[in-house]
Amino acid sequence: MPLRNKLTSNESVVCVIGLGYVGLPLAEAFSKTLKVIGFDIDSERLKKVSKNQSNQNLTFTDNAEAIRQADFIVICVPTPVTASREPDLSYVRQAATLAGRNMKKDSVVILESTVYPGVTEEVIRPILEKESGLSCGADFKLAYSPERINPGDREHSLEKIIKIVAGMDEPVTELVADLYRKVTPFIFKAKDIKTAEAAKVIENIQRDLNIALANELAIIFQKIGLNTRDVFEAASTKWNFHRYNPGLVGGYCIPVVPYYLVYKAREAGYHPQVILAGRMINDAMPGQVAAITIKALNNMGKVLKGSRVLVMGLTYKENVADARETPAKALIKELKEYGVEISGFEPQLDTDDLKKEFDIELCHDLEQVKKTRVDAVILTVAHTAFRQLSLRDLKAIQNHDPILVDIPGVFNADEARQAGFFYRTL
Ligand SMILES: NC(=O)c1ccc[n+]([C@@H]2O[C@H](COP(=O)([O-])OP(=O)(O)OC[C@H]3O[C@@H](n4cnc5c(N)ncnc54)[C@H](O)[C@@H]3O)[C@@H](O)[C@H]2O)c1
Structure with a gap:
């Protein structure tokens, strides 16, 4: 049966490769109408996601041969940067290799990971x-459809945000649009795959730059007493x-994605300046906050060495339970260099x-802190708690002489x- 007819009659099978923040909700959403295979190479992750899973349409596996059942293969694997801030496409390459070895004829492969323009056609396709x-x-x-979900943001959930889709030609774009219509009525068909890839990266870059401007202004205003x-x-x-608030920038998208376009631009012989300036400013903010805290301790006549500072909020942003790419780490590292003693409190996550x-x-909890007390508190994120x-x-x-760096x-x-x-903010 042609793929379009199978899709119309909900007989298509979808395989989602990579069951992380992006892949799992997508697999769950497709499984409301279609049969879905969730494939991941991490057995611990599979154990975790399989718990409390009672949906008959959704099965999880680490057996790549299961990909062969799929009409649509959706790749949602990480796209980090290397230590030298170059795109690390190793996960994407590995996922494409597994998909290639196991896919059946007439299937459609869709990349959802955030990448620079050209990855789908120039890296995945070969x-x-x-x-x-x-x-x-x-x-x-072949097709591309970037993920735009925003962890911790209940208002902009998968079903409510506009999904960009782009296929290798018009009929593929139409087919992939129909696939995603199973999840959301809001579809935007981009001109082509590279346009869709570029659209996704600039969404993150624009946000990074807007926050960087707010941060730079905050530094200037602090210096002139405003x-x-x-x-x-x-x-x-x-x-x-347009109002943006200053603050620490972390996570997998905003601090990482700009380097993807920087890489592509350099390849084309252009060395981006504005994009990298934004990155530099935002990367320097943990150091700025550490300096504000140290000056505050000094101002209050507290001896730096051995002062106790409580960092409240260790996740990368408010109301998310994820501390992996958090700017709190850089802040703690900076503070440690001054010899202050750091403790942390994070209500979103288990201490283990x-x-x-x-x-x-x-x-x-804060009752525990009460027993020993601290000399300063840094509030890094605005968790509801x-x-x-x-x-x-x-x-x-x-x-005595409490300090709050808010x-x-x-x-x-x-x-x-x-x-x-003694109160300080950005
Ligand atoms: N997290 C977000 O909010 C968000 C938002 C928009 C876009 N994105 C983009 O989506 C992509 C995925 O991000 P994420 O946050 O879901 O990552 P994640 O780290 O939460 O999950 C990725 C999953 O992929 C699995 N994986 C890695 N290599 C694999 C392979 N070869 N085969 C099968 N599974 C494999 C990992 O085990 C992990 O479970 C990235 O490109 C990211 O930039 C993320």
């Missing part, structure tokens, strides 16, 4: 052709001023999970000062 012995176009089809948020509030009254990531004392705290709660865990600006500066805090 691997698929070599490993399968099939010819792209005649024997199988409150950044007051300035932004005033400027925001202009119809075309955190131990794998951080070499610091980890607190289960932190927003529910009062200044009194933060004072109760500190020694990066996301959860508390009102005047109220904090009136409550006796």
Whole structure:
């Protein structure tokens, strides 16, 4: 039966390769109407995702031969950067190799991972052709559809956001659009695969640069004694001023994706400046926050060596349970260089999970901190749990002359000062 008819009658089989933050929700969403095979090479991950899974349409496996059942193969594997900040396509290559060795004729391979323009057609396609012995176009089809979900953001869930799709030609784009219509009614058909790849990377780059500008302005305003948020509030009254808040930037997308386009641009003989300037500023923010904290301790006459600083919020952003690519690590590293003693508190994660990531004392709750007390508190992210705290709660865990470095600006500066805090924000 032709693929289109199979899709219309919900008889198509989808294989999602890579069951992480992107792949698992996608597999679950497709499985509401289609048979889905979730394939991952990490057996621990498979054990975790299989728990509480009762959907008959969705099966999980680490056996690559299962890919052969699929009409649509969707690749959702990581795309990090190497230590020298070059695109690391090893996961994508490995996934394409496994797909190529096991795919059947007439299937459609869709890449969802974030990549620079050209990866689908110039990296994935030759691997698929070599490993399968099939010819792209005649024997199988190729497409790209970037993932835009935003962890911790319930408003913009998979079913509610516009899905960009692009196939190797118009009929493939139409077919892939129909596949994703099983998940969301909001489809945008991009002109071609490279356009869709480029669209995804610039979404992240624009955000990185906007935050970098806010961070640079925060540094300037701090130096000249202005409150950044007051300035932004005033400027925001202009119809075309876009407000971004200063802060730490972490995670897998924003600090990583710009390097993908930088790589492609260099290959084309152009050396990006604005994009890299944004990266430099945002990468330097943990150092800025460490310096603010050290100056605060000094201002309050506290001896740096041995001072106890509590870092509240160890995840890479608010309300997510993920501390892997968190800027809190760089902040802690900077602070340690001054000889201060660091402890951490993260209500989103189990302390056992955190131990794998951080070499610091980890607190289960603020009651525990109360017993030993600290000399300063740094609030890194605006978790809902932190927003529910009062200044009194933060004072109760500190020694004399409490210090609050409130990066996301959860508390009102005047109220904090009136409550006796030495208060700093970005
Ligand atoms: N996390 C996000 O919010 C987000 C948002 C938009 C786009 N993206 C992009 O989506 C892609 C995937 O990101 P993620 O956050 O889901 O990653 P992740 O690390 O959460 O999950 C990736 C999964 O892929 C598996 N994997 C790795 N190599 C494999 C292989 N060869 N075969 C099968 N499975 C393999 C890993 O075991 C892991 O379970 C990346 O390109 C990322 O940039 C992520």
